[in-house]
Amino acid sequence: MNSSRRGALKAGLLGVAACSVPHAFASPATARQDTTASPSGTTPQPWGKGIEGQRKGDLGNGYFLNPIMAGDYPDPTILKDGPDYYMTFSAFENYPALIIWHSQDLVNWTPLGPALEKPIGSVFAVDLVKHGNRYYIYIPILPTATGPDADHRPKIYVVHADTITGPWSDPIDLQIPGLIDPGHIVGEDGKRYLFLSGVSRVRLSDDGLSTDGPVSLAYEGWQYPDEWITEAFSLESPKLLRRGEYFYLITAEGGTSGPATGHMVNAARSRSVLGPWENCPHNPIVRTQSDSERWWSRGHASLVEGPAKDWWMVYHGYENGFRGLGRQTLLDPIEWTTDGWFRAKGGDLSKPIAKPAKGKSNAHGIAKSDNFAMAAFGTRWNFYNPGHGEQARARFENNALLLQGKGLTPTDASPLAVLTGDHHYEVTVQMELIGEAIGGLLLFFNKQLYLGMGHDGSRMTTYRSGRPSYWPEPAPAGRIWHLRIVNDRHIVTFFYSLDGVKWTRHALRSEVSGYNVNVADDLASLRPALFATGAGSVRFSNFQYRALA
Known part of the structure; x- marks a missing residue:
């Protein structure tokens, strides 16, 4: 979905080339090395190099350098399942869609396979959850049909599976038109809810495969200063967790493209999933302050507990000078404060960060070269x-x-x-x-x-x-x-x-x-x-x- 249509939708839901002579070519010349400061700040430190020399976050010395997923991996949704972590991303018009990635250290990720094989529209900003012994992905779909009678409103679907590797069910239409960005939570009443763009809320049936009540307005967002340079208000991507006596609602505002300083991460909390919601006095939790920073338009965050019971935030951002790579996945350490809120500790994410403790590293990424001995749809192509x-x-x-x-x-x-x-x-x-x-x-x-x-x-x-x-x-x-x-x-x-x-x-x-x-x-x-x-x-x-x- 293009950014202006996406932003307008969310707002609406809230009321030369150089020429030369051809010549023979033998091999490409070498070029510059990407570097940043090392943990000690004394010697240059390149990104890690993985399969085929691909850029990766793990530096091999106990530190990582963002991104943890280099390239177009936007709107990350992350699930902790015992010692395992699973993550998937917006796919838009690219199919097979919703590749599930696996990690045990939050830094190195291996693809397992796609959850959505058959094209049903543009896929974006999903939520991957586990409830009981079953896995669910709640999926906003923007129809790609054309014509005067085509319905262009987004819809929310769900797929489910008994194992993370599938097989996944066919998509089920939850009959929620015009809303996107689902976030799943179980309330204090034991009932399941989806929070949606706006921010709206709807109760789900116990099996999570249909709605059980009307859609209602749940939260009106945090109002940032009007003089801030953003793309649009765009209250979106509600992600929720329950910790102690509070439910925490993490949202994005400011628009996901446009000016570098637009996107941001905000937080609110409530003792009930039904509200009222108290805005964090420290908002925004994350925001790009200047276009001189390495990472632009940082937002769309989820919180996750690390292998050592510490906490981390996963979100996306554009790399300064490399917007053509898309929104890349970033990992930011957080700490819980004495007043029951949390703050990000990674700064502008331009320097190496100590890897999550007690994690087990697995192979990262996948070879992009292909001898076409077998199909690799949904993992490579x-x-x-x-x-x-x-x-x-x-x-x-x-x-x-x-x-x-x-x-x-x-x-x-x-x-x-x-x-x-x-x-x-x-x-x-x-x-x-x-x-x-x-x-x-x-x-x-x-x-x-x-x-x-x-x-x-x-x-x-x-x-x-x-x-x-x-x-x-x-x-x-x-x-x-x-x-x-x-x-x-x-x-x-x-x-x-x-x-x-x-x-x-x-x-x-x-x-x-x-x-x-x-x-x-x-x-x-x-x-x-x-x-x-x-x-x-x-x-x-x-x-x-x-x-x-």
Whole structure:
């Protein structure tokens, strides 16, 4: 859902490129190292490096450096289940959706698989909970249907499973139109409730699969000073927990994109889930104070108890200078104060923080390279805005992905994309054109904004700003192509080769820092993607991802 529509919805619920001559290319040059202060403040400390050199938070010395999930992992919802932690994120138009991630130390996360396979609309700001012995995900869905009679109001669905790895049920419509951002809580009366944008509240049935009463206004928010620079009021993302004699309600205000200083984390409490709610005298708990900080638009928080019974806050933020990576997941230590409130201890999150004590580290992330020996939908690859049965377009045979063409341009091709959280990386793939197909490699933000290369066997098409460019790249004819894209901190260079040995640099370079939410008005990220259009198919093989220094 685009940011202005999302903000307006919530408010409404509350009453040149440099040209050069092509040349042969052997290997990309090395570049700068991302660094920050070490725990001692004396020597530079890089981010940790994981699979394929991917950026990760764990520094390997007892400290971590945010983000804990690098890349487009917005609206985190976290569940503690004994020694295990599970987390999932907004998926929007990317399916399979709602990948469940697992950790035992809050820093290193391993994907388990998706909870939502079949596309039903744009998925955002969910709540993952466990009640009794069953797992639930409460899911706001914005319909993507078009036409004069289409209902564009969001709806709340729920899926459930007996184990965290599923199988998950089909989505159940809770018949709550026009509201988003669910937060589940069990009240002092033993009844289950959903809090929603606004902030509204509705009681649930005991099985959590239907409502049991009307939707009513629950809380009107904390009013920040009018002179603060924010996107919009946007009272959203109610997350709740019960601790001691109080229920705590954590909300976001200020809008999730727009100015860097907009988004914030606020708190309120009550002795009853029905209120009245007392605003924290220390609000906002978290807010970006200046656009000179590393993390912008910090908000949408949940509290979670750590392995050593200490407490942490998980939320998202945009990285200064890298909004195109989307909203990344941040981990902030908190402490409970003598007056029964809590405060954040991580400051602006620009420096390493001691890892949660007593946690057990597991492998972090997943390889993005793929030899296509088997399907990896929902963990590595996601279709953008797919139709029903979209996965049937893809067949895996002889270590290759055979992708059937769809549409005429990448705009309507439902590209197959992989997330990235790195500042500097390269992706390479081999493709073979079959029949009357056009295939290619992109950096894809959404159907209006992308760039890359495509080839139909006779000529190459260059894409920029979401449409074919006038640039007539003199690539030869050919049915088998090797394509490479290098993104070096927003400077994007294309390369192509007929044999995978001698590479030609595309004569056009692009600067892509503008491929972000405040330009595209969409809560998305720029990610590598494969596409196939036309009447034929494209056989992709040997997709390689490499994070560079």
